Amino acid sequence: MEILSWVDYAGVAVFAATGALAASRKQLDFIAFVFLAATTGIGGGTLRDAILGLTPVFWVQQEIYLYICVVVAAVVFFTAHRFESRYRLLLWLDAIGMAIFCVKGAQIGLAATGSPTAAVVTGILSSTFGGVLRDILSGEQSVLMRREIYVTAALFGSAVWVLGDYIGSLFGERLGQYQHLSQEIASVAGFAVALFIRGGALYWDWKMPNY
Template structure:
């Protein structure tokens, strides 16, 4: 649907996610092979799971090894430069927000390109944006960002939904993609800056035996 632009954006998103994987490796003081592993898993993990769910064979990086090359190259660069930023975790969070915003649009677009329903396409956007990060955090022994209080999955969901929704009402692809990307990025950025979160479950005391008896 994007044509060549889709490939460029997809490669960019993979590169950004690969940076976050390599940054986690730097926090854990891994060797260069650990950097490459986490960068690759993060960069292509979400898209791999998406393609497997959609039955796309071969998955995107098997068909185009440039994705793997970008992940490995990114890992090597970060291996020699990760010491530069003062707070690698903050850098990780902001890179992850950009990667999430790109991936939710690309994933939804891939879903639409294979003919799934708009709802499923939105889910594919969320999967593409979040699954690589989950694998990264689990392998790196970090608390998954998806489980943090700040809004995360919701941002990807809104970005993918806006992209698909605008296409459905006749918007051009660049406009829909830009709106989806910006909406996800703005929501995630504000959540990071101000600690926005959705309401959480709060435990409540159970009924007393007398209250249960009164209900019978």
């Protein structure tokens, strides 16, 4: 559980950093850094919880998520000028956050609904909506609307986790004490697939066949 929490915090932190970087690109003030960091960091999970009826949403009682966003906004406020290409950094952090949240979103979606399809959809929503909010609020064209492989990566990451979880459950009893391990393998696999697809799109400029 410890590790999972840390991964989760890391996901919020990198998304929050992309929000703060967007604020730095618009030369906004510190409060706007915090606002965009928090909107990006917890926006996807908020939509997920609202759709699933898991209210009050996750950050209402677990305030650490809010504090993470404030701290990250402060760090970016004082360091962003050091990075040569802030937009490039934003895109890579965004990729990592997306890869973490598609797995996390799928886990919560499956636990709440028992439906693999719904789990994939909540995985996609959790991992993309924060970035969509960031782009709309900061007036950038949404990454979804450019010829970028983004939702595709979240879809595959979520689906790989759901599949891995299903395979693990098939062998549930035989696995015994290793059952927990199979969960972690599924999570790492989903994360890795999502990051590989999105990272490949960023690094090698992969494109999907467009219309």
